[in-house]
Amino acid sequence: MRLALIGFGNIATTLLTQLDAPLDAVSVLVRPDAADATRARLDGEFVKLSAERTVCTDLAGLLLTKPDLVVECAGHTAVKAFVPDLLEAGLDVILVSIGALADEALHGALTDAARDGNARLILPAGAVGGIDLLASLGAAGDLQVTYRGTKPPMAWAGTPAEETLDLEALSEPAGFFNGTARQAATDFPKNANVAATLALAGAGFEATQVELIADPQAPGNIHEYQVSSPLARYSMRIENLPSAGNAKTSVSTVYSVLREIRNRIGPVAI
Numbered sequence: 471m472r473l474a475l476i477g478f479g480n481i482a483t484t485l486l487t488q489l490d491a492p493l494d495a496v497s498v499l500v501r502p503d504a505a506d507a508t509r510a511r512l513d514g515e516f517v518k519l520s521a522e523r524t525v526c527t528d529l530a531g532l533l534l535t536k537p538d539l540v541v542e543c544a545g546h547t548a549v550k551a552f553v554p555d556l557l558e559a560g561l562d563v564i565l566v567s568i569g570a571l572a573d574e575a576l577h578g579a580l581t582d583a584a585r586d587g588n589a590r591l592i593l594p595a596g597a598v599g600g601i602d603l604l605a606s607l608g609a610a611g612d613l614q615v616t617y618r619g620t621k622p623p624m625a626w627a628g629t630p631a632e633e634t635l636d637l638e639a640l641s642e643p644a645g646f647f648n649g650t651a652r653q654a655a656t657d658f659p660k661n662a663n664v665a666a667t668l669a670l671a672g673a674g675f676e677a678t679q680v681e682l683i684a685d686p687q688a689p690g691n692i693h694e695y696q697v698s699s700p701l702a703r704y705s706m707r708i709e710n711l712p713s714a715g716n717a718k719t720s721v722s723t724v725y726s727v728l729r730e731i732r733n734r735i736g737p738v739a740i
């Protein structure tokens with residue numbers, strides 16, 4: 471496989487560490503100021519991953535590496551800047567920054583680009599599970615989905631949670647957001663990808679209710695949700711370890727992307 475990554479932060483570097491099969495090529499699109507450091511890491515700790523390793527700083531450079539699959543793991547700005555053109559060029563893209571799809575215009579543009587390019591926009595389960603069942607039940611309609619996301623206080627640093635809470639002084643759980651998945655994904659772009667994933671798989675951005683909590687005793691990033699449909703009812707609670715490189719990101723997200731890649735190259739997909 472010729473694999474391309476957009477971004478070279480916590481998810482991208484952990485993903486490369488976990489990939490065991492040698493790749494035909496690996497290319498990484500980063501900001502110009504990150505190019506030298508990225509090249510040094512690719513040619514150092516990741517040298518065995520592929521004989522062909524390329525660092526690019528623009529879309530044209532990435533397209534020249536002729537990837538079979540692109541994994542976006544950079545953020546909402548990068549989704550807007552690169553993903554429509556990649557899809558239109560016929561490249562399948564795994565979109566990790568799923569919260570970006572709360573922007574209806576961008577969601578529509580990506581869907582159209584995938585259709586026009588005969589490519590596929592792949593939305594991985596990310597930090598959450600049970601997306602297969604939720605997406606299946608969605609076909610029967612009349613779904614009710616409520617989600618509660620709980621993380622240690624400092625995972626909410628740099629977000630609007632700081633407007634209502636003194637995160638460092640918190641001694642007990644405190645809620646700071648109650649609203650729709652669209653609002654959650656818009657206001658907390660680095661923290662509410664799970665809300666967006668549940669919305670896209672199930673009842674939609676307006677009908678999916680979200681509660682966000684900072685808890686100093688939280689053992690990790692906790693994702694809980696409840697589903698009620700005419701066909702089935704279920705609830706799910708996942709205690710995820712935060713990533714070593716980014717407390718906002720649940721580490722299992724990386725393994726979900728790894729699963730998508732394995733399913734494309736292995737003889738059996740599950």
Ligand SMILES: NC(=O)c1ccc[n+]([C@@H]2O[C@H](COP(=O)([O-])OP(=O)(O)OC[C@H]3O[C@@H](n4cnc5c(N)ncnc54)[C@H](O)[C@@H]3O)[C@@H](O)[C@H]2O)c1
Nearest residue numbers: 477479480481501543544545548567596597660663716719
């Ligand atoms: N789907 C999910 O369940 C889920 C879970 C966790 C995180 N995420 C999302 O995945 C993304 C990556 O997470 P992470 O933990 O690796 O974050 P990170 O901050 O560690 O890494 C992101 C990297 O992308 C780079 N970047 C940002 N904009 C760029 C651009 N325009 N061009 C090139 N590089 C750019 C940054 O410099 C950084 O190095 C985030 O958007 C995050 O919200 C999704």
